Amino acid sequence: MSAATPILALKAVSQTYRLARQSLFAPRPTLTVLDGIDFDVRAGEAVGLVGESGSGKTTLTRMLTGVERPRGGEVLFDGADVWAMDAPARAGFRRAVQMVLQNPRSSLDPRMRVGTSLLEPLRSLRIGGDHLARIHEVLDQVGLSRSALERFPHEFSGGQLQRIAIARALMPNPRVLIADEPVSALDVSIQAQVLNLLKDLVRDLGLGLVFIAHDLSVVAYTTSRVSVMSSGRIVEVGRPLDLFTAPRAEATQSLVGAVLRVETGLAGNALD
Ligand SMILES: Nc1ncnc2c1ncn2[C@@H]1O[C@H](COP(=O)(O)OP(=O)(O)OP(=O)(O)O)[C@@H](O)[C@H]1O
Ligand SMILES: [Mg+2]
Structure with missing residues (x-):
């Protein structure tokens, strides 16, 4: 495979989703x-979705994680149809694609020590081997000390918790991370640290990253190719700089407009 x-x-x-009837006989x-979506991610590549x-x-x-079956089209992992795989191939796919959620305070169990939370994906995916060695390796990758393992989520700041959530996603040694609004619950001052961590992981581990955000500037900092969605379709794909400077689709133009309004507002404040 190339x-x-x-x-x-x-x-x-x-x-498509079926909605509730408006009346008894309707x-x-x-x-x-989702309507005719083409989308892909390669090793060592960070792609954005806004x-x-x-x-x-x-x-x-x-669709990318295989938790839901599309009504039409294909989901391919290493070129193979995810919904036509035998059990061992599907297990490999489930290991290889991991999610990082928006809010680590709700995605991590507050009653579980961090060490137990990190082990959980290995248990549920039935991955063998030296679990403690794997935990130590992953803590190093995300820049957390070993003392974190005995502690509970409430003892950490938001930025540290998101590192723990990223560590948890890394535990099964995935090839792709999917991060759905991974920094929007964090203080702006902390966001850059988490974004830099994700960028480092893409470079150092050769991960594929799918990075989702509302904010085009956050995606631009993190990814090399961005798809813009509107009403279930991908309406534009481009390099972040090109989307900023020459947005073609209306949806891209309004995202760029939102960024500019914020920046102009900030500049205005500075002059007061
Ligand atoms: N299980 C479901 N049943 C019916 N409608 C659904 C279901 N899940 C999502 N939807 C609808 O599908 C559309 C897309 O939702 P989705 O959560 O994918 O949007 P999103 O781009 O992630 O939005 P956000 O930026 O707010 O997270 C919305 O109109 C939503 O209400
Ligand atoms: Mg969403």
Whole structure:
């Protein structure tokens, strides 16, 4: 397999949800949440996904992780259809694709010591080997000390907790990390540290990263290629700088406009 083959790819993926009936005898309306999505990520590549709330970003991650089966199209892992795999191949896929969620305070169990939380993915995925050695290796990768293992989530700051959540996602030795708004719950002063950590992991471990955010400038800092979603479609794909300087789709223009309004507002404050 050539280096250019994506680790993960969506081909013409569509998804619809059936909604509640409006009245007793009315047909159930359907909502098209994903419509003909093509998307991929390669080893050592960070790709971004932006779009307004409700555009389908989180639904797209559910396709990439295989927790939900699309109504149409294909989900490919190393070129193989995820929904046609035998059990061992599917287990390999589940290990290889891991999520980092937005809010580590809700994604980590508050009653569990950090060490137990880190072991949990190895248990649930039935991964053998020297678990303690793996924990130490991953703590080094995310820049946490071993003393973290005995402590509980409430003893950590938001930025440290997000490092723990990233460590947990790294435990099964994945090839792709999917980060859905990983810094939007954090103070701006902490965000850059977590973004730099993700960038380092892509470079040092050759991970593929799918980075999702509302904020185009956060995605631009982290990724080399960005897809813009609107109403379940990818309406534009480009390098972050090109999207900033010459946005073509209306959805991209409004995301760029939002960034500029914030920056102008900040500049205005500085002059007061
Ligand atoms: N299980 C479901 N049943 C019905 N509708 C759903 C379901 N899950 C999501 N939706 C709808 O699908 C659309 C896309 O939702 P999704 O969560 O993927 O958007 P998003 O881009 O991640 O938004 P946000 O930026 O707010 O996180 C929304 O209109 C949402 O209400
Ligand atoms: Mg979402």
